[in-house]
Amino acid sequence: MSATLEAPAIPPATPPTRLPRNYLNAAYTVRSWLLTIDHKRIAILYLLGVTVFFCIGGAAAVLFRLELMTPEADLVESETYNKLFTLHGVMMIFFFLIPAIPAVLGNFLIPIMIGARDMAFPRINLLSWYLFMIGGAFTLFVTVAGGVDTGWTFYAPYSSTYSNTYVMATAVGIFITGFSSILTGLNFIVTVHKMRAPGMTWFRLPLFIWSHYATALIMILGTPVVAMAILLVALERGFGIGIFDPKLGGDPILFQHLFWFYSHPAVYIMVLPAMGVESELIAAFTKNRIFGYKFVAFSSLAIAILSFLVWGHHLFVSGQSIYAGMIFSMLSMLIAIPSAIKVLNWTATLRKGSITFDTPLLYALGFIGLFTLGGLTGLFLAAMGIDVHVHDTYFIVAHFHYIMVGGTVMAYLGGIHFWWPKITGRMYPEGWARLSAVLVFVGFNLTFFPQFILGYNGMPRRYHVYDPGFQVLNVMSSAGASILGIAYLFPITYLIWSLKYGPIAGPNPWNAVGLEWMTSSPPPTHNFAHTPIVDFEAYEYPSSSAAIADTHGN
Amino acid sequence: MSTPAAAPPLPIHTAIDRPHFALQFDDYHQQYDACVLGMWVFLVTEVMFFGAIFTGYAVYRMLHHDAFAMASNELDITLGTINTFVLLTSSLTMALAVRAGHVGNSKRVGQLIVLTMILGATFLGIKFFEYYHKYEDHMAPAFGLPFEAPKAVNDAGLAGPFQLFLSFYFGMTGVHALHMIIGLGLLSQFLPRSSRIAPAPGAAVLSALNIEVVGLYWHFVDLVWIFLFPMLYLIDRSDTI
Numbered sequence: 163m164s165a166t167l168e169a170p171a172i173p174p175a176t177p178p179t180r181l182p183r184n185y186l187n188a189a190y191t192v193r194s195w196l197l198t199i200d201h202k203r204i205a206i207l208y209l210l211g212v213t214v215f216f217c218i219g220g221a222a223a224v225l226f227r228l229e230l231m232t233p234e235a236d237l238v239e240s241e242t243y244n245k246l247f248t249l250h251g252v253m254m255i256f257f258f259l260i261p262a263i264p265a266v267l268g269n270f271l272i273p274i275m276i277g278a279r280d281m282a283f284p285r286i287n288l289l290s291w292y293l294f295m296i297g298g299a300f301t302l303f304v305t306v307a308g309g310v311d312t313g314w315t316f317y318a319p320y321s322s323t324y325s326n327t328y329v330m331a332t333a334v335g336i337f338i339t340g341f342s343s344i345l346t347g348l349n350f351i352v353t354v355h356k357m358r359a360p361g362m363t364w365f366r367l368p369l370f371i372w373s374h375y376a377t378a379l380i381m382i383l384g385t386p387v388v389a390m391a392i393l394l395v396a397l398e399r400g401f402g403i404g405i406f407d408p409k410l411g412g413d414p415i416l417f418q419h420l421f422w423f424y425s426h427p428a429v430y431i432m433v434l435p436a437m438g439v440e441s442e443l444i445a446a447f448t449k450n451r452i453f454g455y456k457f458v459a460f461s462s463l464a465i466a467i468l469s470f471l472v473w474g475h476h477l478f479v480s481g482q483s484i485y486a487g488m489i490f491s492m493l494s495m496l497i498a499i500p501s502a503i504k505v506l507n508w509t510a511t512l513r514k515g516s517i518t519f520d521t522p523l524l525y526a527l528g529f530i531g532l533f534t535l536g537g538l539t540g541l542f543l544a545a546m547g548i549d550v551h552v553h554d555t556y557f558i559v560a561h562f563h564y565i566m567v568g569g570t571v572m573a574y575l576g577g578i579h580f581w582w583p584k585i586t587g588r589m590y591p592e593g594w595a596r597l598s599a600v601l602v603f604v605g606f607n608l609t610f611f612p613q614f615i616l617g618y619n620g621m622p623r624r625y626h627v628y629d630p631g632f633q634v635l636n637v638m639s640s641a642g643a644s645i646l647g648i649a650y651l652f653p654i655t656y657l658i659w660s661l662k663y664g665p666i667a668g669p670n671p672w673n674a675v676g677l678e679w680m681t682s683s684p685p686p687t688h689n690f691a692h693t694p695i696v697d698f699e700a701y702e703y704p705s706s707s708a709a710i711a712d713t714h715g716n
Numbered sequence: 717m718s719t720p721a722a723a724p725p726l727p728i729h730t731a732i733d734r735p736h737f738a739l740q741f742d743d744y745h746q747q748y749d750a751c752v753l754g755m756w757v758f759l760v761t762e763v764m765f766f767g768a769i770f771t772g773y774a775v776y777r778m779l780h781h782d783a784f785a786m787a788s789n790e791l792d793i794t795l796g797t798i799n800t801f802v803l804l805t806s807s808l809t810m811a812l813a814v815r816a817g818h819v820g821n822s823k824r825v826g827q828l829i830v831l832t833m834i835l836g837a838t839f840l841g842i843k844f845f846e847y848y849h850k851y852e853d854h855m856a857p858a859f860g861l862p863f864e865a866p867k868a869v870n871d872a873g874l875a876g877p878f879q880l881f882l883s884f885y886f887g888m889t890g891v892h893a894l895h896m897i898i899g900l901g902l903l904s905q906f907l908p909r910s911s912r913i914a915p916a917p918g919a920a921v922l923s924a925l926n927i928e929v930v931g932l933y934w935h936f937v938d939l940v941w942i943f944l945f946p947m948l949y950l951i952d953r954s955d956t957i
């Protein structure tokens with residue numbers, strides 16, 4: 163075991179006599195990066211972008227967790243505190259969690275996984291990165307200029323009329339970034355429909371593709387709605403058109419409906435790609451075909467569809483009718499079914515697998531545990547009785563961090579480690595990587611588990627002054643956050659280190675199956691020397707050929 | 717969501733013109749299918765974009781029925797009707813242009829595109845004339861301009877919702893007009909060029925694809941108006957309290 167910690171034994175695939183042409187060494191100029199239409203380079207551009215935004219959002223979290231060490235206001239005042247948690251939310255949700263997996267891993271892998279040379283619309287792909295960065299620049303401007311204090315939810319009429327902070331610039335930033343998301347989704351859908359290699363049927367697609375397809379559906383259906391909601395807030399602030407203004411008979415609740423019509427499905431924009439990564443990781447490190455492939459595939463679509471029918475669970479205490487509340491409550495519980503199908507099938511895949519506990523699998527197992535806890539507490543919140551009790555408390559905060567950080571960030575890190583050798587051609591240091599995976603898990607739980615208890619006991623979210631009785635749990639949470647913060651710095655450091663010093667990975671360091679492992683690492687500019695012809699099933703591991711024969715019968 | 721439209725029409729010039737297609741595609745047909753599907757997917761997002769504000773309008777129409785009916789009466793139904801005909805006619809010329817593009821008749825394409833653009837510009841002209849009237853009547857609820865509801869509305873205490881209707885009117889038709897302007901920009905690429913410049917080989921076939929895609933967009937924008945017109949101008953028009 164310890165021998166493999168340093169350098170995994172990789173059979174050299176080709177004698178490294180000369181450096182083969184790949185997408186990284188094809189050109190070195192800045193221009194060749196900024197004007198690239200290669201989906202792999204665009205993925206790298208996104209990787210840089212989301213990492214910067216993640217660090218800014220993380221820094222804001224460190225500051226307010228420090229403030230929350232004590233019940234009094236000593237580090238920052240209320241106004242600053244409000245700006246800090248808004249910055250954290252806006253950065254993490256719109257500029258990290260939503261684009262992270264689709265725009266980085268999805269962009270890099272989707273064309274390769276389906277055997278295409280590129281996305282259907284490479285120029286639109288590059289355009290969407292620019293829109294993302296322009297939107298990010300607006301938000302950065304807001305951060306530097308003085309911040310915004312509405313919370314990431316921008317509830318009207320506070321955001322549309324009363325807040326004196328940079329709501330307008332933030333709204334413009336998010337609006338522009340929304341179009342980046344729409345264009346990414348559009349590209350994914352057309353690419354998966356029209357660009358598959360010969361023989362790559364829908365049921366031969368890796369589950370990563372299925373979940374990204376479902377994600378893309380949500381992106382194109384949901385994002386325009388929040389774009390309109392934000393546009394209306396901006397029109398109201400900028401031009402005085404008073405659609406959410408109660409003085410004219412406007413209804414601020416309409417904003418909440420439009421906002422959550424997107425922002426609940428947005429949770430699945432964050433989680434569905436994570437689920438796709440999860441399927442790939444589990445299959446590769448158990449050397450098994452994913453149990454119940456078709457169930458996992460269709461559960462992604464079921465989640466995408468159901469996700470549009472549950473937004474009302476955010477309005478249980480906003481004056482929505484009790485009957486609407488009951489229906490939204492029931493539908494919210496229904497969505498647990500496809501999620502559970504996935505978790506159960508991954509667990510079943512682990513059974514009888516030849517499991518190797520490499521870093522990506524550690525993250526994948528962490529995902530299963532944390533996502534399950536987040537999902538189950540989601541069921542509590544879907545029940546109106548409990549939701550009214552814990553609404554706007556730390557229970558909610560803990561719940562969605564278990565989903566978004568415990569789910570999405572764990573899968574993102576797992577995926578980055580898994581495909582790092584493919585992206586860069588180098589292995590990362592396994593020992594350090596395992597250590598930081600464990601640290602992330604421990605730090606995460608120490609940060610957020612106490613928040614369940616805090617919330618259940620009634621500590622409201624978004625306050626920086628609290629009852630001294632809550633201090634012990636808050637200190638635990640802040641301690642966990644410091645561990646988590648440091649644990650995130652590890653991968654950033656050793657992954658950069660590995661670019662120069664990591665061992666050469668070879669085309670398939672994990673002995674995994676899938677088209678991305680059949681081309682060189684890093685892949686050539688057009689991904690394959692010849693368009694591949696697919697005559698094998700997804701996850702066709704030797705040990706699972708019997709299982710494949712079974713599913714063929716169905 | 718599956719393949720939009722039927723089999724892609726085979727441009728009759730294929731054999732002669734040898735159409736170019738982008739590197740990531742295997743052949744011209746794959747590119748054609750991908751581009752047309754891409755536009756359909758984009759139009760789906762547009763439906764959701766307009767859908768959000770339509771929903772808001774529908775909700776408020778129920779909440780403030782009387783005020784909205786009175787405000788609806790303030791719109792100029794004659795100009796609205798003329799505009800509807802203008803826009804529908806532009807859809808016809810657009811459809812003919814798409815057809816001409818498919819059969820490779822580029823001269824015809826140029827003529828029909830000019831016609832379509834004239835009709836589109838006429839629509840916008842009439843629309844801005846309507847806006848100007850509202851501005852003159854002090855019924856433009858933006859930029860802090862003076863706003864005066866009619867006396868009957870004020871007496872009924874409905875000035876607030878009355879203003880809301882006009883906010884929706886300007887918001888919805890404004891976003892629609894913006895789409896029209898973008899559409900005119902897209903159409904301008906097909907304007908007839910100087911005949912001395914020989915078209916590149918395959919240009920006719922490529923422009924058949926471009927014109928199909930832009931045509932889809934143009935029809936969609938027309939379709940939005942087909943919903944806007946009755947919702948804003950026609951419903952409950954005769955109602956007076």
Ligand SMILES: [Cu+2]
Binds near residue numbers: 472475
């Ligand atoms: Cu929700």
